[in-house]
Amino acid sequence: MAAHDIGIRKDSFTIKAFIYVFLIAGAVTMALPYVWMFVTSIKPLQEIQAYPPSFIVKNPTLEPYKDLFRMVPMIRYLFNSLFVAGSITLFNVFATSLAGYAFAKHKFWGRDKIFFIFLGSLMIPWQVNIIPGFVIVKNLGWLNTYRGLIIPAMAWCAFGIFLNRQYIYSIPDDLIDAARIDGCSEFMIYRKVILPLIKPVVATLAIFTFLQQWNNFVWPLVIIHTSNMRTIPLALAVLTGQFGANFAMVMAGAVIATLPMLVVYLLFQKYIIKGIAMTGVKG
Amino acid sequence: MEKESILHKINKQKISYLFIALPALLFFVFQLAPVFISFFWSFTEYDVIHPPRFVGLSNYVNILFHDPLFWIAIRNTAVYVIGVVPIGICLSLILAVAIDQQIKFKNFFKSIFFLPTVTAIIAVSVIWKWLYAGEKYGLLNHLLMKLGFHPVDWLASPTWTLPSIMIMSVWAGVGYNMILFLAGLQTIPHVMYEAAEMDGAGFWKKFSHITLPLLKPTIVFVAMMSFIFSFQVFEQVYIMTSGQGGIGGVLNSGLTIVAYLYDKGFQKFQMGYASALAYIIFLMIFILTMINKRLMKTEVEY
Numbered sequence: 001m002a003a004h005d006i007g008i009r010k011d012s013f014t015i016k017a018f019i020y021v022f023l024i025a026g027a028v029t030m031a032l033p034y035v036w037m038f039v040t041s042i043k044p045l046q047e048i049q050a051y052p053p054s055f056i057v058k059n060p061t062l063e064p065y066k067d068l069f070r071m072v073p074m075i076r077y078l079f080n081s082l083f084v085a086g087s088i089t090l091f092n093v094f095a096t097s098l099a100g101y102a103f104a105k106h107k108f109w110g111r112d113k114i115f116f117i118f119l120g121s122l123m124i125p126w127q128v129n130i131i132p133g134f135v136i137v138k139n140l141g142w143l144n145t146y147r148g149l150i151i152p153a154m155a156w157c158a159f160g161i162f163l164n165r166q167y168i169y170s171i172p173d174d175l176i177d178a179a180r181i182d183g184c185s186e187f188m189i190y191r192k193v194i195l196p197l198i199k200p201v202v203a204t205l206a207i208f209t210f211l212q213q214w215n216n217f218v219w220p221l222v223i224i225h226t227s228n229m230r231t232i233p234l235a236l237a238v239l240t241g242q243f244g245a246n247f248a249m250v251m252a253g254a255v256i257a258t259l260p261m262l263v264v265y266l267l268f269q270k271y272i273i274k275g276i277a278m279t280g281v282k283g
Numbered sequence: 284m285e286k287e288s289i290l291h292k293i294n295k296q297k298i299s300y301l302f303i304a305l306p307a308l309l310f311f312v313f314q315l316a317p318v319f320i321s322f323f324w325s326f327t328e329y330d331v332i333h334p335p336r337f338v339g340l341s342n343y344v345n346i347l348f349h350d351p352l353f354w355i356a357i358r359n360t361a362v363y364v365i366g367v368v369p370i371g372i373c374l375s376l377i378l379a380v381a382i383d384q385q386i387k388f389k390n391f392f393k394s395i396f397f398l399p400t401v402t403a404i405i406a407v408s409v410i411w412k413w414l415y416a417g418e419k420y421g422l423l424n425h426l427l428m429k430l431g432f433h434p435v436d437w438l439a440s441p442t443w444t445l446p447s448i449m450i451m452s453v454w455a456g457v458g459y460n461m462i463l464f465l466a467g468l469q470t471i472p473h474v475m476y477e478a479a480e481m482d483g484a485g486f487w488k489k490f491s492h493i494t495l496p497l498l499k500p501t502i503v504f505v506a507m508m509s510f511i512f513s514f515q516v517f518e519q520v521y522i523m524t525s526g527q528g529g530i531g532g533v534l535n536s537g538l539t540i541v542a543y544l545y546d547k548g549f550q551k552f553q554m555g556y557a558s559a560l561a562y563i564i565f566l567m568i569f570i571l572t573m574i575n576k577r578l579m580k581t582e583v584e585y
Binding site for chain 1: 296298299300302303305306307309310312313314315316317318320321324331377378381382384386391392393394395396397398399401402403404405406407409410411412413414416421422425454458459462463465466485486511515517518521522525526541544545548549554557558560561562564565568569
């Protein structure tokens with residue numbers, strides 16, 4: 001990234017100093033809540049209740065984590081989140097790129113109208129869908145099930161279709177026609193020609209879908225009422241309500257909810273930052 | 284290619300429909316149909332157990348004319364949006380410009396400001412609830428006292444509930460907007476700064492005469508997105524204000540419009556009323572977005 005270097009000449013030392021002070025103060029503000037979360041999660045009770053509050057832990061303990069795993073089925077929650085977010089991501093990536101190919105390169109009756117409806121749906125806030133969504137899921141008998149968590153969330157595919165269509169649109173037709181002459185079926189063309197060319201988009205979409213779904217709260221909140229089926233964010237919300245006074249344990253839960261996404265972020269930082277700049281999707 | 288047989292054409296179309304079938308079906312059942320269903324329900328009384336009973340416009344009339352909570356929620360949402368959006372945009376713009384300079388540890392700064400974007404908003408809210416905790420334990424109050432201020436009752440006081448949620452939301456959203464602004468800054472041609480420097484322009488001149496005007500499309504985009512996003516604030520409110528007596532905090536001082544919809548729909552199961560609320564929210568977002576678009580519409584010239 002090329003720095004634009006506004007006004008940083010030899011004589012503007014004050015401005016540069018000001019920038020560093022500002023950025024460092026900002027960075028401390030950003031880090032503080034995370035540090036405090038972690039510090040609290042390894043504090044024994046006496047130190048949490050001690051005054052003044054301190055960042056230094058005299059007797060660090062893993063007791064809050066042990067409490068957490070003893071009191072609630074944390075492993076199950078982690079699995080639920082991973083399974084739900086993972087399945088939705090897999091489906092989304094596959095289905096939206098396939099549909100994106102059809103919308104970009106095929107001619108069929110109603111194509112532009114259907115695409116327009118998909119696009120238009122992006123303007124509709126979730127509050128409008130969620131009430132009938134809940135009742136539909138209830139009538140299907142999907143409350144408190146993986147199906148209920150996963151299948152309706154797969155329907156939020158308009159953005160992915162749009163993104164894929166834009167990218168596939170720019171692939172030259174000659175490439176596709178050549179494959180057709182070679183006798184490739186449409187699905188083979190999708191797999192052998194299109195998919196390799198849109199890898200960056202697919203990767204970006206996959207990471208964002210996973211992040212979004214892992215952090216999703218409202219839908220699980222509405223349709224999950226049994227303890228075993230909770231996802232991590234929902235479990236954390238319930239934990240705060242039930243054991244709100246046990247700060248160390250709640251913070252241990254927050255650490256566990258935060259850590260996996262931090263790892264994902266560190267691994268895929270480039271894709272994530274580029275993806276946002278490229279598309280403006282919300283993580 | 285021109286002499287394609289009709290059979291082949293239909294066959295080819297069949298495969299196209301097959302390719303879009305699954306997402307289209309799911310989209311229809313869980314996205315498109317619900318839009319119409321909730322529109323219909325907004326004219327009914329519906330508690331999920333008994334079938335919906337048609338009541339005409341009475342949900343809308345009640346919401347707009349006989350529901351003080353709705354207006355409290357609207358007022359709170361307006362305060363939240365008017366506070367969070369401009370402050371968030373200013374801070375993230377300053378951050379983006381600062382990081383765009385020739386500085387060291389660029390990536391470190393970028394990452395740390397971006398961190399909350401990849402943290403579940405529920406986790407962020409839970410952490411901040413702990414930061415805001417009462418006089419004895421609360422870290423923020425302790426820091427305030429150290430700096431010579433009085434401790435604040437944060438989430439326990441009707442005056443401070445909404446500002447507490449707003450401060451946290453600004454903190455959580457600043458990095459995301461910063462990334463968008465950084466991307467926008469890369470599109471400004473470098474030569475413009477060089478030319479300005481030759482004319483002897485200083486930091487502020489360059490910022491106000493080059494960066495700001497040329498960044499206008501990005502600013503408009505970010506403003507629009509954060510407006511739509513902030514208007515629908517829910518998770519933060521849910522975590523920070525739910526307790527005894529439902530959602531909304533002390534004297535409903537933290538009740539926002541989507542939180543109110545959640546309360547009506549999923550805690551009191553007044554689905555008709557909640558559907559009408561959903562359509563009012565939809566309409567407000569739509570109209571305000573259009574007004575925003577008009578206000579900010581100006582040509583960008585290079």
